[in-house]
Amino acid sequence: MAEANVTVAQPGSQKEEPSEAWYRLTTEQTADKLGVDYRKGLSAAEVQSRQQKYGQNVLAGKKKESAFQAFLRQYQDFMQIILVGAAIINQLVTREWGTTLVLLGLTVFNAVMGLNQESKAEASLAALQKMMKNIARVRRDGQAIEVDASELVPGDIVLMEAGNRVPADGRLFVTATLEIEEAALTGESVASSKDTEAITRPDVPLGDRHCMGFMNTSVTRGRGEMIVTNTGMTT
Template identity: 45%
Template sequence: MKKHGNRLKEFGENKLEDKKKESIIIRFFKQFNDFMIIILIASAIISAIVAKLEGNNDYIDSIIIVVIVVFNAIMGLIQEAKAEKSLEALKKMSAPIAKVKREEKIVQIKGTEVVPGDIVLLEAGNFVPADCRLIDSYNLKIEESSLTGETMPVLKDSNVILKEDTSLGDMVNMVFATTVVVNGHAEAIVTETGMHTKVGKIAKMIITDEAPQTPIQKKLAGVGKTLGVRVFINMCFYIYNRFNKKDISSRNVYDISRTCCCSNSRGLACDCDYYVINRCY
């Protein structure tokens, strides 16, 4: 048992890490730590300055932009809360106990004490305690909806040899942490535990918010930077003409400010409606 204790120290406990708790105020202000949000706030300030310089006290544009920014922050908080609930749900699906074979003896241990190299015995109704390579299986079916979203049980086969680039849903010679044995029985050797498992990597993305950007998010980020430069250049022309007492319309400043709002994905629909209606008017 001593070597298993050493492995436990080396690899750590077989459990998912907790997300660092922060107050709702700190989380709210963190929603503004984004380039697109900064562009939105700059647009609101620009619109307010222009309205003040022209003396018409028309702050509707600034108010609408601020409302959209606050709405975005609230939506961000809601999404974070949902992500935390998802993490808690994953933790609840971790196996509380596991039956393993150590030193030719079958023992029952806590799920957190499972280490790489352990031989795990799986039976119908068990949660899989860690990512494992099947050694022997008999009519083994695993429900993997927590990982793949597929509700139909997957038939596993220990004799199959797969390529390295095989997708997760097709790894029939592997079983993964938090999945459920619905039929059959098997023996498997633990390959990964804790945050190194497939579900652990998902939990890490939730904790650190490191999910890869979608193509549309990448394009919107590029558009936002381009529009930010346009706002800056337009304001420079406006201020220059203002100080030189030249007659210049602030229409472009307003238009670019609103376009910046439209480039934000969550505020897209409501601000596009506002922009189109205002332009038609």
């Protein structure tokens, strides 16, 4: 059986760049900026401190609308507009309050039914997301452990292999035939081959940042290790 081609980043002497250009930094520079020994990982105390500073590694959902706004939104439906229009025309032409109230009552019934269906769909989606909780394998205090991905902080050392979802943005420092599918970010249907070499060119597109891993992309082949650089809404 052929031995896997493993690339481990080595210390370099490149000029230090702004913190957001992680792909331009060597592994040593990245580790220094994030205050971590990538051979041991963060300590439990440091993780707790950074969780208080950076918060959870989750993407914020859209702002929840009020019940009144949700109710009014139901009237954007084409059928609702027709019914309201029919009620107005009926009242202006015939002045029959009974028919007008029936038509308006029907729009209220439709709105309530629509809200009920939306509520059930949101509850089902929330339950599904809870079942699909992302677990990340990290190195902390020199030990490899599994944690909820929402608990990751910048500086964490993440261990990945084929079948895993990348739990945060990070600078790769170990790659063994590592390939990551990044179609959602780059539009490329072919998985990206990864290595650990820093990129000296500025303004490199996401798809060409071969030394980086990005949140919610999927490892399709090989294994790798990375230093988390960004979490949550900063990814």
